[in-house]
Amino acid sequence: MSTGEAAPSTAITLGEPSADAPARAPAAPPATAPKARFAIFRRTKVGAGWKRGVACFGFILRIFALAAALTAAVVMGTTHETLPFFTHYYQFHAEFSDLPALVFFVVGNAIAAGYLLFSLPFSIITICFPQAIGPWLLLLIFDTVMVALTTAAASSATAIVDLAHTGSEKANWVAICLRFGSFCQQISGAVVVSFVAVVLLMVLVVMSALAIRKH
Incomplete structure (x- = not known):
């Protein structure tokens, strides 16, 4: 090649891919976060700490309320006393089933104890998912019903105990x-334990309402 001849120039066009360059794959669209189907069971981290603490404390209170309601029902349901002296025609015997108010007391506390037992799984859900409003709302509704039931049962039995x-x-x-001392001691103790269950259920209602209010 002589020095007078110009070197062949190679033209490079910007913006147009070369024939030898591999074809680029089209850019993938940005991934979008899947939408939650059930917002009621959505779990977030905002405020989850103190709600989980409330849920744990509520689970413990629920166990104590279950024990109190069950104890009240069992103590009242096993209350009976027979005086040692009796005649050929009369026998002095006292039993809770002789008074309808005490029967209602046993039934009401037994229902409350059964509910508290079946509510434990929902209480565990509030511990795992403290921001889920659904379990809190269910517990609030049924706890309120149990407060009304146990209060009515304990109040009616209180009137009989006083009488x-x-x-x-x-x-x-x-x-x-004056005659049936053991009988009166048992029914009095059952009423006191039932009011303990009432107080614990009231605390659970307040805690559930607070958790929903701060959601």
Whole structure:
């Protein structure tokens, strides 16, 4: 090649791919986060710490309320006393089933104990998913119903216990606790334990309402 001849120039065009360059794959569209189908069970981290603590404390209270309601029902349901002296025609015997209010007491506390047992899995869900409003709402509704039921049962039994201890001069009813001491002690203890269950259920209602309010 002579020095007078110009070197062949290679033209490079910007923006147009070369024939020898591999073809680029089209850019993938940006990935979008999947939308939650059920927002009621959505789990977030905002405020989950203190709600999980409330849920754990509520689970413990629920176990104590279960024990209190079950104990009240069992103690009242096994209450009976027979006086050692009796005649050929009369036998002095006292049992909870003789009074409808005490029967209602046993049924009401037994229902509350059964509910508290079946509510434990939902309480565990609130611990695992503290931001899920669904389990909190279910517990709030049914806890409120159980508060009303146990309060009615304990209040009706309280009236009978008071009447058994003091009697009624106007109605000419004798205080049976003067004779049936063991019977009165058992029904009185059952009523006290039932009111403990009522208080614990009230605390659970307040805690569930607070968790929903701060959602």
